[in-house]
Amino acid sequence: MATSTSKVWDKQLVGSAPVMTINASPRDEKWPARLKEEYTSLIQYISKNKENGNDWFKIESDKEGKKWIGKCWHTQNYTKYEFSFEFSIPSAYPNSAPEILIPELEGKTAKMYKGGKICLTDHFYPLWARNTPKYGISHLLIFGLSPWIAVEIPDLLEKGLISK
Amino acid sequence: MDNPTTHGLEEELRACKQKIQNLLRENEQLEMEMQQMKDPKNSLSSNLIPNECERSMSGEVNSENRYSRLMALQKMGVVSDYTRIIQCSVVIIGIGGIGIVAAEMLSRCGIGELILIDHDSVELANMNRMFYRPEHSGMTKVEAAKQSLTIINSDVKVSGFNLDVTNLDNYDIILSLIQSDTPSRQRLVLCCVDNFSARMSINQLCLEARVPWLESGLSENAVSGHIQFIVPGVTACFACAPPLVVATGLEASLKKEGVCVASLPTTSAIIAGLLVQNALKYILRFGKCTEVLAYNSIQDFFSSYCLKPNPKCSFKLCLQRQEEVIKNSENCMSNNIFLPQQDESIQLEEVSKDNEWNIEVVEEVADEMRENETEVCELKDLTNEELNELLKIS
Secondary structure, eight states, X not given: OTHHHXXXXXXXXXXXXXXXXXXXXXXXXXXXXXXXXXXXXXXXXXXXXHHTTOOXXXXXXXXXXXXXXXXXXXXXXXXXXXXXXXXXXXXXXXTXXXXXXXXXXXXXXXXXXXXXXXXXXXXTHHHHHHHTTTOOHHHIIIIIIHHHHHHHHHHHHHTTOOOO | OOOHHHHHHHHHHHHHHHHHHHHHHHHHHHHHHHHHHHOHHHHHHSOOOTTTSOXXXXXXXXXXXXXHHHHHHHHTTSOSOGGGGGGEEEEEEOOSTTHHHHHHHHHHTTOSEEEEEOOOBOOGGGTTSSSOOGGGTXXXXXXXXXXXXXXXXXXXXEEEEOOOTTBGGGHHHHHHHHSOSSTTSEEEEEEOOSSHHHHHHHHHHHHHHTOOXXXXXXXXXXXXXXXXEEOTTTSOOTTTSOGGGGOOOOSGGGGSSOOOOOOOHHHHXXXXXXXXXXXXXXXXXXXXXXXXEEEETTTTEEEEEOOOOOTTOSOHHHHHHHHHHHHTTTTSSOOTTTOTTSOSSOOOOOOOOOOTTOOOOOOTHXXXXXXXXHHHHHHHTSOHHHHHHHHHHO
């Protein structure tokens, strides 16, 4: 079974982004406290990435932390490819994970649902389900978005479906 | 970064769309009322507003009576009062391969009211399943469904809402649709969505509204499916034993070619049939409702079992409902007519010690967090607005 390798991988990566301790959705009173943990985890993860020279995204939210937008990038053959992504916090958060959209890639890959939602079904949702409510937005990006980009973008480049 | 003002505008737009939806519903109702006033003959047979005019069902055996075969259930002693179905509103969330077939079945059975929620449009790729026709392509599913269902049985009040159930902005409006407006009207929710996130949202909504619901689903390869009857606090909720927790194999799955799931008209219709059969048993109070029923078409194997609520469920509302059920096991909805196999009192079972799936708490994180403590302290003093600003410039 793939669990042993994936477990090591999880632990190494999760270490750089602190997990959440508060279980709350935007409909709960405790949401501001959860949101604070989300921001803190993201800021720490980004600063770690910068230290290690592998900064790969930028992100910000609306006032209430319900809608998030950002940019992520992938470098290949000395060229940087940048994509805008966005997601909203679903009503059952953190029991269900947000769905990340990269609208500009819609129609270019089969690993995407209608509206530009990237497919997280197999590689990410089970992991999230096992780790709710500890995992937050930083983990969504680390284990959801990042592997998708790492697999899909080189493939799209090879097929000539994206250019500079 | 994108212009932040577009965000504000988007939100306004969404709020506006919601208001439009509400007004449309009101408008529809008023138009129906007007039509009835103008044409009293018409009002006798069609588009009744169930709250105001009582519909009736005749048991007369005659080729013109659309309910004669259904009323025969009474004569055969299967149900005691078939007309109870008029008093029931069913909310169907997701009207794809399963949901729309369930909607058609309930329409033909003369259900009191159908409330359909979906945010998708009909496309040719849907034609391998039942109900929708090529000429519906491009229409929203709720519009196409309303149109055809009204032709099939105009006695049934059908309303449709083009809403995404996972969207937080839609939460309150969907909650109001699920919650019963009149105590005498029975409410049941059928979950016929195709993704985990939507199921979790419906779980949250039904727990909050204390409304029983039936969850349904098909496997990706279209050869098996399941239904699950969930009564808040009485049975396991959808999050008490989440199916994804037992899934394994992380990295390999990304390399799979394409994400298009398979579907068959047969499996979808079989599951829809099982779903509605259990809905009818619940509404008409006959037989015994199943808690979980899984169907595997490869071996033609059906498995059926019960799932008790998890005292450590991650949904706080589920824990609240469990407490409520224990407190007043007599008069709340643990009504044993519906779930005769259910024990009267919910026993909190000892936590299982085996861990076949190697689920564990990631402890290592604590060390890393301690390392970061100084930084965290600084961040602690900031407000969320300041943190968002800091994140923007990070």
